[in-house]
Amino acid sequence: MSQPGSRPDPRPDGGRARELLARKWAYLLSGVAVIPLAVEELEHELREQIDALCAAAACDPVDTAAAERVGDHVVGLGYVGEDGLRRTVEVLGKGLPALPGFQRAEQAALVIGALAAGFLVANRRVVFEQQERMQLSLLKAVRDAKWHLKESEARFDSVVTSSASGIMIVGLDGRLVRTNAAVAEILGRTPAELTGATLFDLVHPDTVGMLREAMRAVAEGGQDRVRQSQRLLRKDGDVARISLTASLLRDPDGAPSHFVAVVEDGTELMLLQSELHRQALHDVLTGLPNRQFFGTHLESAVRRADPVHGVTLLHLDLDGFGMVCDSLGWLAGERLLVHVAQQLKSVLAREKAMVARFDGDEFGILVENTATTPNTAALAAAINRALAEPVYVDGHGLAVSASMGVVRGVSRNQEPAELLRAADQALRRARRGRRGQWELFDPGRDTADRSALARAVAMPGAWEQGEFTVRYRPVVRLADGGVAGAEAVLRWDRRDGRLPHERCVALAERTGFILPLGEWLLTIAAGQVRWWQRDASAVPLSVALTAHQATDADLVSRVVRVLDATGLPANRLAVAVPSAAVTAPDVADNLGVLAEMGVRTALRDLALGPDDVAAVRDLGIHSVRVAARLVELQSRADAAYVGALLPALVETGAVIGVDGVVTEEQAAWWREAGAELGTGPLFGPDHSAAGFHARLRR
Amino acid sequence: MARTYDFLLGGAHNFAVDRELAAHVERVMPDARSAARVSRAFLGRTVQYMVGQGIRQFLDIGSGIPTVANVHEVAQAADPECRVVYVDKDPIAVAHSELMLVDNDRAAIVHADMRDPDSILDHPQTRRLLDFDQPVGLLVLMMLHWLPDEADPWALMARYRDPLAPGSHLAITHVTADNQDERLTEVTDLIKESRSADQLTERPHDQVVALFGDFELVEPGLVGCAAWRPAGRGDIADAAEMNMVIYGGVARKP
Numbered sequence: 001m002s003q004p005g006s007r008p009d010p011r012p013d014g015g016r017a018r019e020l021l022a023r024k025w026a027y028l029l030s031g032v033a034v035i036p037l038a039v040e041e042l043e044h045e046l047r048e049q050i051d052a053l054c055a056a057a058a059c060d061p062v063d064t065a066a067a068e069r070v071g072d073h074v075v076g077l078g079y080v081g082e083d084g085l086r087r088t089v090e091v092l093g094k095g096l097p098a099l100p101g102f103q104r105a106e107q108a109a110l111v112i113g114a115l116a117a118g119f120l121v122a123n124r125r126v127v128f129e130q131q132e133r134m135q136l137s138l139l140k141a142v143r144d145a146k147w148h149l150k151e152s153e154a155r156f157d158s159v160v161t162s163s164a165s166g167i168m169i170v171g172l173d174g175r176l177v178r179t180n181a182a183v184a185e186i187l188g189r190t191p192a193e194l195t196g197a198t199l200f201d202l203v204h205p206d207t208v209g210m211l212r213e214a215m216r217a218v219a220e221g222g223q224d225r226v227r228q229s230q231r232l233l234r235k236d237g238d239v240a241r242i243s244l245t246a247s248l249l250r251d252p253d254g255a256p257s258h259f260v261a262v263v264e265d266g267t268e269l270m271l272l273q274s275e276l277h278r279q280a281l282h283d284v285l286t287g288l289p290n291r292q293f294f295g296t297h298l299e300s301a302v303r304r305a306d307p308v309h310g311v312t313l314l315h316l317d318l319d320g321f322g323m324v325c326d327s328l329g330w331l332a333g334e335r336l337l338v339h340v341a342q343q344l345k346s347v348l349a350r351e352k353a354m355v356a357r358f359d360g361d362e363f364g365i366l367v368e369n370t371a372t373t374p375n376t377a378a379l380a381a382a383i384n385r386a387l388a389e390p391v392y393v394d395g396h397g398l399a400v401s402a403s404m405g406v407v408r409g410v411s412r413n414q415e416p417a418e419l420l421r422a423a424d425q426a427l428r429r430a431r432r433g434r435r436g437q438w439e440l441f442d443p444g445r446d447t448a449d450r451s452a453l454a455r456a457v458a459m460p461g462a463w464e465q466g467e468f469t470v471r472y473r474p475v476v477r478l479a480d481g482g483v484a485g486a487e488a489v490l491r492w493d494r495r496d497g498r499l500p501h502e503r504c505v506a507l508a509e510r511t512g513f514i515l516p517l518g519e520w521l522l523t524i525a526a527g528q529v530r531w532w533q534r535d536a537s538a539v540p541l542s543v544a545l546t547a548h549q550a551t552d553a554d555l556v557s558r559v560v561r562v563l564d565a566t567g568l569p570a571n572r573l574a575v576a577v578p579s580a581a582v583t584a585p586d587v588a589d590n591l592g593v594l595a596e597m598g599v600r601t602a603l604r605d606l607a608l609g610p611d612d613v614a615a616v617r618d619l620g621i622h623s624v625r626v627a628a629r630l631v632e633l634q635s636r637a638d639a640a641y642v643g644a645l646l647p648a649l650v651e652t653g654a655v656i657g658v659d660g661v662v663t664e665e666q667a668a669w670w671r672e673a674g675a676e677l678g679t680g681p682l683f684g685p686d687h688s689a690a691g692f693h694a695r696l697r698r
Numbered sequence: 699m700a701r702t703y704d705f706l707l708g709g710a711h712n713f714a715v716d717r718e719l720a721a722h723v724e725r726v727m728p729d730a731r732s733a734a735r736v737s738r739a740f741l742g743r744t745v746q747y748m749v750g751q752g753i754r755q756f757l758d759i760g761s762g763i764p765t766v767a768n769v770h771e772v773a774q775a776a777d778p779e780c781r782v783v784y785v786d787k788d789p790i791a792v793a794h795s796e797l798m799l800v801d802n803d804r805a806a807i808v809h810a811d812m813r814d815p816d817s818i819l820d821h822p823q824t825r826r827l828l829d830f831d832q833p834v835g836l837l838v839l840m841m842l843h844w845l846p847d848e849a850d851p852w853a854l855m856a857r858y859r860d861p862l863a864p865g866s867h868l869a870i871t872h873v874t875a876d877n878q879d880e881r882l883t884e885v886t887d888l889i890k891e892s893r894s895a896d897q898l899t900e901r902p903h904d905q906v907v908a909l910f911g912d913f914e915l916v917e918p919g920l921v922g923c924a925a926w927r928p929a930g931r932g933d934i935a936d937a938a939e940m941n942m943v944i945y946g947g948v949a950r951k952p
């Protein structure tokens with residue numbers, strides 16, 4: 001008879017239970033995997049792995065490295081694959097926690113998670129090895145066919161034409177001597193278009209150098225073969241990511257005569273792998289839990305959530321990530337993702353939180369809130385600050401910002417799926433808010449565009465190196481030419497030249513780097529203007545924001561931070577947002593809150609449409625700035641059209657300024673029309689802080 | 699074909715198009731993977747069976763990419779003295795095998811077409827490794843359905859059976875439509891449309907039995923290859939038809 005409080009019946013002998021589990025595992029595994037072992041041998045193998053897992057779980061903390069080795073070992077059993085992993089996770093997920101010695105379900109979860117991670121790493125390695133061996137085989141087959149010997153031409157052709165992979169025979173000078181249909185297909189060109197072309201014209205300019213180098217080394221005998229991930233230029237302008245293996249063909253006298261190169265479609269291989277990763281728990285690249293794991297975790301976290309503080313769910317999407325990949329290659333992209341993963345983990349190190357990688361450049365974060373958890377805005381800001389720290393990848397300093405969707409869940413009855421959906425929606429809203437800016441994201445990939453991309457992604461590093469300076473542009477009263485304000489602008493001094501403010505901003509806008517860069521500009525300028533106030537040569541500061549900045553959910557806290565840090569009074573600062581951005585979500589809110597704090601708000605890049613007038617009125621905008629292109633247009637022909645729109649604007653009572661004033665005539669015309677202030681070349685160049693100060697005291 | 703097959707088995711010894719074809723096949727026949735797996739398991743059992751019958755030398759025609767659980771590994775694990783000659787006509791399969799076998803002086807690959815028996819039987823490697831006075835294990839697995847009737851696989855098989863010593867064994871696996879609905883026809887069509895030069899000819903039971911000639915089929919005869927002396931769960935597919943879509947049998951020369 002069992003009495004209350006007495007110990008439960010002893011569990012069945014641990015050894016026996018492990019044996020049964022091993023048998024079950026072997027049974028399930030052999031239903032999907034190809035393993036060259038007899039049943040008993042397999043059971044024996046797996047029994048040993050279970051022992052290893054139990055030992056790993058018994059350690060405190062759990063010995064995840066040992067569990068990862070088990071995953072590695074399972075891959076080595078044969079062709080185990082995705083299905084084999086799925087069955088393994090299933091059978092162990094149920095079986096391990098039931099084994100004697102497993103007190104906590106977490107132990108099993110950790111051990112299995114680590115096993116899966118180890119499995120995937122090993123599996124990826126094996127896939128690559130096998131693929132590599134196939135490429136070598138193909139290369140060998142082509143070489144064995146000895147194409148330059150007349151009598152074996154037919155044999156050569158049979159290898160080449162039937163081959164699924166691209167094969168090219170390349171002259172030592174890079175000229176394509178022969179290509180098979182697969183090459184043409186990969187490049188989206190006809191074989192006729194390829195004859196006479198040279199290989200180097202078909203390779204992405206960024207990486208062609210390294211290919212030339214390697215091929216020269218092979219020709220000179222310094223190296224056996226070339227093996228590179230490369231990017232080829234398709235006719236349709238896309239880039240084909242491929243792996244290229246090339247080696248030398250020799251003529252009968254042994255002198256180098258040609259190269260033979262084998263080209264495999266790399267994107268497909270990546271797809272194949274992502275297929276393999278799909279079902280497992282961890283993302284191999286970053287080591288973070290994947291979406292599936294995150295989902296399960298979310299479920300239990302919601303159930304045990306603190307009833308007062310609840311949980312916070314963040315869904316992140318990196319801005320401009322595609323551009324990093326396009327300009328620097330996907331390897332750089334991968335490294336950036338790893339960096340982001342680390343940053344996110346370190347930001348959240350003090351919280352009870354799980355950071356997961358969803359797909360591509362999306363991440364999920366679940367925070368189980370406590371009384372000391374920072375609020376959502378602070379959390380989001382901390383994340384973006386951490387991401388803005390440049391990381392050096394291939395010599396380029398990269399940084400990113402993230403768009404975020406945030407949801408707070410407090411009820412334990414909340415459906416996890418519901419939370420995920422809400423976070424996703426919030427993210428999409430966050431992204432949509434910046435649509436105007438994303439239109440810049442032109443996938444056209446001519447060389448100019450690519451170099452612009454490369455420049456844009458290199459900005460954070462350059463910034464850290466001190467290549468950026470803040471300059472001050474006079475804002476002048478049209479009535480008497482006196483300086484009425486300072487507009488803070490950027491300048492980037494590159495080794496190959498100087499980039500003015502408008503170019504810098506446009507580039508930074510593309511990567512989202514504008515957020516930290518803009519905050520920096522504001523901080524420096526606010527500190528400077530505050531300093532000038534000491535000798536009463538005080539002018540207000542104005543800063544032009546981009547669409548990205550205007551929609552930034554963090555804009556208000558950034559401004560508050562700057563004002564606090566510098567002591568600049570709010571009413572000495574004017575922020576100007578692009579008039580085209582005012583309809584985006586959050587912009588009106590941002591402007592409203594800033595105005596309430598006393599910050600002067602302005603619309604810039606005004607096109608003088610009826611919408612602009614309405615926006616000025618509805619949002620209580622203090623001042624407007626007419627777009628430079630309109631100023632130019634007016635002076636050329638369409639004065640009547642421009643003039644017709646002005647009276648309504650004057651009526652709103654907003655101070656009217658004009659940008660890009662070049663001539664006295666323009667200044668006079670706008671003064672007549674009711675404008676008070678102007679900027680532009682007519683009023684002198686942008687100054688350094690000292691230069692501007694001198695001008696103020698003149 | 700060998701590479702698509704490898705992909706279905708779960709390997710990565712394949713190229714993009716091979717995987718594409720496999721994906722098409724799987725769309726029509728979602729369990730194709732298990733059919734591949736079951737046929738590969740049959741290979742392992744047959745080799746083990748033959749080793750049990752005292753056979754120490756093998757001729758494997760249409761050997762493909764020797765990937766997981768291949769003939770020389772299974773045989774040499776049972777007895778390191780076992781010798782294996784692989785034959786394939788696909789230059790890439792041959793190159794791959796050569797790379798894999800560099801360190802194995804008891805196994806070799808011959809690059810030849812099985813339609814030319816002399817080129818195989820008289821090949822120096824065959825002569826070096828196989829002793830035709832002793833029983834040979836002749837394996838023609840997942841191969842003969844690539845030969846159309848015009849190639850007369852029956853006559854060809856006779857050419858290979860003839861020189862073998864009594865006590866030799868022959869194993870054949872062959873795709874059949876006997877137990878299948880139209881899905882197999884769809885697969886056949888897919889292969890026809892693919893860039894592959896090889897076409898699939900599935901054959902009924904009696905035609906496959908005829909490939910064994912006067913060799914005597916051992917128990918249980920020519921059956922769905924999963925049903926040929928299964929030893930464990932790995933030998934059988936969950937989907938019943940996949941156990942029946944490939945005939946397998948082993949016969950002994952009297």
Ligand SMILES: C[S@@+](CC[C@H](N)C(=O)[O-])C[C@H]1O[C@@H](n2cnc3c(N)ncnc32)[C@H](O)[C@@H]1O
Nearest residue numbers: 700703760761762786787788811812839840844
């Ligand atoms: C599906 S694989 C079979 C692999 C292995 N025998 C097995 O059962 O696992 C078929 C192989 O037969 C080869 N093959 C097809 N026709 C052939 C022929 N006429 N002569 C030699 N090999 C041939 C193909 O190249 C391919 O590698």
